[in-house]
Amino acid sequence: MRRTLSIWVENRSGELSRIVGLFAARGYNIESLTVADTPQRNISLVTVVTTGTDHAIEQIVKRVDKQVCVLKALDVTDLRHAEREIAVVSVKLNVGPALREVLQLVARNRLKLVDVSQDTLTLEATGDCAAINEIIALLSSLGIRDIVRSGVVAVADLPPRAAGQEALHPAMNLGSAVPGFSDSASKAEL
Amino acid sequence: MEANLNSSATTVQEDYAAHTPRDVVRGARILCEALLHEGVDTIFGYPGGAVLPIYDELAKMRGHLRHILARHEQGAVHMAEGYAKATGKVGVVLVTSGPGATNAVTGIANAYMDSTPLVVFTGQVPRKLIGSDAFQEIDTVGITMPCTKYNYLARNACDLAEIVKEAFYIAGTGRPGPVLVDIPKDVANEKAPFIYPERVRLPGYRPSVLADPGQVQRAMAKIGTAKRPILYVGGGVIHSGGTDELVELAERLGLPVTPTLMGLGCFPSGHPLSLGMLGMHGSYWANMAISESDLIIAIGARFDDRVTGAVDKFARQAEIIQVDIDPSSIGKNVRAHIALVGDAKSVMRQMLEALPEEACRDSSVRLAAWWDQIEAWKVHAPLTYENSDQVIKPQFLCQELYRLTQGNAIIATDVGQHQMWLAQYYGFKGPRQSITSGGLGTMGFGFPAALGAQVAFPNRQVIAFVGDGGFQMTAQELATAVQYKTNIKIVVMNNNYLGMVRQWQELFYDHAYSAVAMEWLPNFVKLAEAYGAVGLRATRPEELQGVLERGLSTPGVVVMDIVVALEENVYPMIPPGAGLKEMVLR
Numbered sequence: 036m037r038r039t040l041s042i043w044v045e046n047r048s049g050e051l052s053r054i055v056g057l058f059a060a061r062g063y064n065i066e067s068l069t070v071a072d073t074p075q076r077n078i079s080l081v082t083v084v085t086t087g088t089d090h091a092i093e094q095i096v097k098r099v100d101k102q103v104c105v106l107k108a109l110d111v112t113d114l115r116h117a118e119r120e121i122a123v124v125s126v127k128l129n130v131g132p133a134l135r136e137v138l139q140l141v142a143r144n145r146l147k148l149v150d151v152s153q154d155t156l157t158l159e160a161t162g163d164c165a166a167i168n169e170i171i172a173l174l175s176s177l178g179i180r181d182i183v184r185s186g187v188v189a190v191a192d193l194p195p196r197a198a199g200q201e202a203l204h205p206a207m208n209l210g211s212a213v214p215g216f217s218d219s220a221s222k223a224e225l
Numbered sequence: 226m227e228a229n230l231n232s233s234a235t236t237v238q239e240d241y242a243a244h245t246p247r248d249v250v251r252g253a254r255i256l257c258e259a260l261l262h263e264g265v266d267t268i269f270g271y272p273g274g275a276v277l278p279i280y281d282e283l284a285k286m287r288g289h290l291r292h293i294l295a296r297h298e299q300g301a302v303h304m305a306e307g308y309a310k311a312t313g314k315v316g317v318v319l320v321t322s323g324p325g326a327t328n329a330v331t332g333i334a335n336a337y338m339d340s341t342p343l344v345v346f347t348g349q350v351p352r353k354l355i356g357s358d359a360f361q362e363i364d365t366v367g368i369t370m371p372c373t374k375y376n377y378l379a380r381n382a383c384d385l386a387e388i389v390k391e392a393f394y395i396a397g398t399g400r401p402g403p404v405l406v407d408i409p410k411d412v413a414n415e416k417a418p419f420i421y422p423e424r425v426r427l428p429g430y431r432p433s434v435l436a437d438p439g440q441v442q443r444a445m446a447k448i449g450t451a452k453r454p455i456l457y458v459g460g461g462v463i464h465s466g467g468t469d470e471l472v473e474l475a476e477r478l479g480l481p482v483t484p485t486l487m488g489l490g491c492f493p494s495g496h497p498l499s500l501g502m503l504g505m506h507g508s509y510w511a512n513m514a515i516s517e518s519d520l521i522i523a524i525g526a527r528f529d530d531r532v533t534g535a536v537d538k539f540a541r542q543a544e545i546i547q548v549d550i551d552p553s554s555i556g557k558n559v560r561a562h563i564a565l566v567g568d569a570k571s572v573m574r575q576m577l578e579a580l581p582e583e584a585c586r587d588s589s590v591r592l593a594a595w596w597d598q599i600e601a602w603k604v605h606a607p608l609t610y611e612n613s614d615q616v617i618k619p620q621f622l623c624q625e626l627y628r629l630t631q632g633n634a635i636i637a638t639d640v641g642q643h644q645m646w647l648a649q650y651y652g653f654k655g656p657r658q659s660i661t662s663g664g665l666g667t668m669g670f671g672f673p674a675a676l677g678a679q680v681a682f683p684n685r686q687v688i689a690f691v692g693d694g695g696f697q698m699t700a701q702e703l704a705t706a707v708q709y710k711t712n713i714k715i716v717v718m719n720n721n722y723l724g725m726v727r728q729w730q731e732l733f734y735d736h737a738y739s740a741v742a743m744e745w746l747p748n749f750v751k752l753a754e755a756y757g758a759v760g761l762r763a764t765r766p767e768e769l770q771g772v773l774e775r776g777l778s779t780p781g782v783v784v785m786d787i788v789v790a791l792e793e794n795v796y797p798m799i800p801p802g803a804g805l806k807e808m809v810l811r
Contacts, residue, residue: 045429048378049366056370097553103375103395106429 037066038092038112039189042081043073045104054081054105057098063087067120067186078106084187109191116191118163120184123149124171125157127178137177146170155180163187252382253282253413256346259389260290262421265317267291267308267680269301273321274361275348278413283319293680293709296701298325300673302332303699306341307637307677310660311687313466315397316677318345323361326407327368331667333403334372338664339487340460342401344392349378351411365407374402379409383417387425394425399432400551401464432550436565436572441579444522444546444563448478448576449584451520453595456480457503457532460487460663461525461549463656467570468492471524474573477580479588481599483511485526486648489659494632494652500599501608504532505799506645510602512797512805516540517598524548525569528558529664538804548572606797606810608649616790617766619643619718623650626688626716629773634658634686637675639695640666642724645795647690669698672715676706679713686714686777693719693743703756706782714777715784717749720791728794733801753784762786 044050051070058065067084087095092110100108126137128151137156140146150157156177160170164187171182250258256279260268270292272280283292295301298320305316316336320329326347336343350359366378375395377388385408392404448454462471468491475482475498482492483503492499503511515521521543526532533539536558547554547561548569555564565572610620623646626634632652637660638644644661653659660678662670675689689696696717706713727741750760759779763772769787776785796811 048380049370049376052367053370060371094553094557097555101551101553103427103430 036089036092036112037084037086038110039116039118039187040083040085040092040096040099040108041111041189041191042083042099042108043106044079044081044102045106046072046077046079047104050079050102050104051081053102054083054099057095057102058083058085061091061095063091063095067184069186069188071188080188082186082188111189111191114191116189118187118189119161120164120167120187122160122167122171122182122184123157124160124174124182125155125180126174127180128152128154128156129177133177137174140170140173249416249418251278251282251414251416252379252385252408253278255382255385255417255419256389256408256413257282257286257290258419259386259421260317263315263389263393265290265315267293268317268319269293269295269304269308269677270319271295271298271301271321271325273323273325273348275322275350275410276319276325276346276408276413278410279319279346279348279408292319294705295673296704297699298328299332299669300676300699300702300705302329302336302343302345303667303670303673304677304680304702304705305343305345306332306336306339306670307660307674308681309336309341309343309677310674311635311657311678312681313464313657315342315344315393318343320345320347321361322348322350322365322410323363325361326363326365330368330372331665333369333405335662335665335667335670336403337372337374339662340401340464341403342396343403344389344396345373345403345405347405347407348413349407349409352380352409353411355409365405369405372403373405374400376405376407378407379412381417382412382415385412385417386419386421390422391425391427395427395430399430400461400549400554432568433566434568434571436548436567436575438575438579440563440565441572441575444565445576445579445581445584447520447544447546447563448522449581452591453514453518453598454478454480454520454522454592455500455514455518456482456492457485457515457521457523457526458482458488458491459485459524459526460491461569462488462491463525465525465550465568465570466656467525467573468656470570470573470577472496474577474580477577477585477588479592479596480522481514481596483507483515485529485532485663486644486661487663488526489648489661490653490656493654495654502648503805504529505534506649506795506797507532508603508608508649509606509797509808509810510599512799512808513602514599515543516805518543521545522548523561524573525550527554530558533559534799534805534807535802538806540805606808608797610793610796612766613790614766617763617769617787619646619720619789619793620650621766622716622718622769622787622789623647625769625773626690627651629770629777630686630688634688635660635675635678635682636688636690637661637671637678638690639668639671639692640725641668641692641695642720642728642793642795643690643692643695643718645725646718649795668692668695670695672696673699673702673705675715676702676711676713679706679711680709683712687712688777689713689715691715691717692724693717693721693746693749694723696749697747700752703753703758703782703784707757711782712780713782715753715782716773716776717784717786719746719749719786719788720793721746721788722791724793725795727792731792731794732798749784749786753782756782758782758784760784760786762788764788
């Protein structure tokens with residue numbers, strides 16, 4: 036099953052390699068991988084999309100979570116969360132009914148026009164995986180020249196840690212708001 | 226001995242504090258001072274080009290930091306592991322870049338699999354040459370990433386003190402393991418102020434010590450009512466120093482205890498509650514007991530495949546309480562019903578405090594039928610072998626070793642038949658006596674590991690119990706053993722075969738022996754003599770006692786070549802793919 040994992044990690048050299056290595060060592064394929072800074076100094080957020088059985092995913096999340104520089108690894112798939120991805124698609128510029136359809140999508144803000152050249156339209160789509168796939172399917176009739184996808188980022192609407200405590204976004208207030216991070220017992224809950 | 230070393234280290238720290246308060250010194254000096262701050266007195270290593278500045282500094286520290294020169298980097302790491310296993314302290318290794326580092330990898334991986342705390346320092350080519358395929362350059366951090374708990378490339382001399390502090394902290398806390406620090410040659414030469422940090426800042430690394438009290442309550446309620454409970458205990462009990470707590474817990478509840486290979490000695494083998502080791506070559510009654518139990522209390526043990534046999538057939542009626550400091554060990558191979566994440570000793574303390582009095586009072590009644598059943602299994606298939614007056618049986622050798630050392634020796638083994646027989650027939654009395662390569666199963670581990678233990682405890686009886694195959698993998702460390710005037714005794718269980726592989730070829734490959742006979746062996750007696758050690762040999766049962774007695778009591782390094790029955794098999798045995806109840810008794 037497809038799973039989306041959010042991993043908050045101290046920004047030290049080699050950490051990404053360490054995390055990715057855990058997947059490679061077990062023969063798991065990474066479908067997408069994004070890394071970027073968070074508002075918290077020195078903390079990066081890694082988002083991994085992978086596929087595996089529940090047991091395998093649970094194990095890999097635990098393995099990642101126990102890495103020295105990982106603050107928290109979380110499988111957000113079953114949490115309330117939003118996923119977004121950008122796809123930049125270049126298509127042949129052919130005047131015809133298909134073009135009108137594309138321009139309508141642009142008008143409805145489903146697609147952005149990035150660039151127009153002599154014979155190529157470059158378009159940008161943002162959305163979750165399904166939305167992107169749908170738009171790519173629509174564009175295919177125009178003759179797709181290239182597709183570049185960014186990989187998924189995910190924002191989880193995290194459950195409150197304990198009654199009465201507000202669930203802040205982990206990146207905003209590490210040490211108190213990453214679930215289980217400051218509470219070692221829950222880091223290990225089954 | 227230990228006290229002396231510690232006090233000398235303290236004096237040195239004071240010396241340095243007096244002479245170099247925040248002085249600017251080179252990286253190599255920072256490293257050495259940091260080691261003294263960590264209480265290190267012994268380093269196992271091998272020099273080379275990239276670590277020249279560090280060895281230069283070490284020479285100036287003579288008398289404060291003892292360096293043991295191994296004869297191969299793998300040997301150095303195994304020695305450090307033996308030292309760490311015997312003492313509970315962090316073992317320290319120093320090797321050079323490139324081949325020095327790659328030779329160390331087997332040892333590092335071994336320590337990783339057996340959760341041994343080590344800090345390994347490797348030299349690296351100067352920073353400006355990194356990535357240029359320079360002489361003796363290899364990506365050590367990359368190579369060791371999967372077999373270390375953590376590793377570092379030191380980029381600046383000013384980072385070194387903090388890195389060393391973190392490395393020792395990470396190696397020795399939580400689930401222990403090896404940490405590697407790669408130091409480019411020019412970083413060791415670069416000057417920086419020496420400021421040793423007071424504490425580490427590792428927000429992502431917070432090993433839990435105490436388990437959730439609610440979970441402890443739930444666990445104790447289960448333990449108080451179980452009818453067929455069993456304590457399944459492993460290396461985690463030894464790492465945490467939890468033997469006393471384990472004995473108390475077992476005794477107050479009258480629970481049967483079965484240790485893993487790594488757990489040997491964490492519960493006294495001769496204790497009436499001990500069932501002996503379980504698993505592939507464990508005792509029949511231990512395997513039956515865990516298979517038929519209704520509650521397994523696993524403490525610091527990881528349900529290794531050599532313990533569970535076929536997982537789908539493992540202890541089907543049992544609920545499982547799992548105590549482990551490593552959350553990723555819980556439920557990894559077998560589902561745990563109650564997880565207690567924490568340090569084994571501390572969690573057992575919690576369990577003892579939460580122990581309901583009535584559970585202890587009625588336990589002898591509640592568990593009477595269970596113990597009757599266990600006794601019946603013991604009678605049905607006791608651990609036994611057929612002795613001989615023609616050839617030395619390897620099991621008899623282990624029994625003789627036990628008898629002559631009264632179970633008090635520190636014994637290190639490799640992997641294979643000799644390891645299993647020793648586990649079966651040498652009743653380890655206490656923790657940190659058995660040093661073995663359990664997880665990685667490394668041939669050549671036993672002798673250097675025993676040497677490391679002997680370096681830590683010069684006055685204790687330390688024995689390397691190895692096979693003829695494994696001994697040849699690290700026999701060059703005889704030079705180290707003799708150079709440092711150790712009293713180590715090496716018992717070579719010589720059956721002229723890679724015995725365990727041969728046993729599997731016999732049983733599962735229709736007797737087709739393929740590359741398992743040692744068709745040419747060195748004369749181990751002469752080999753010992755060539756190194757300046759004493760060599761003895763026993764080939765007949767009537768010679769055994771004399772040779773062992775003489776060998777064990779002769780001062781200095783002694784190699785005892787004990788020629789045993791060639792094709793003896795280790796029984797009982799769980800065939801690969803079978804469940805624990807499908808033991809082959811002989």
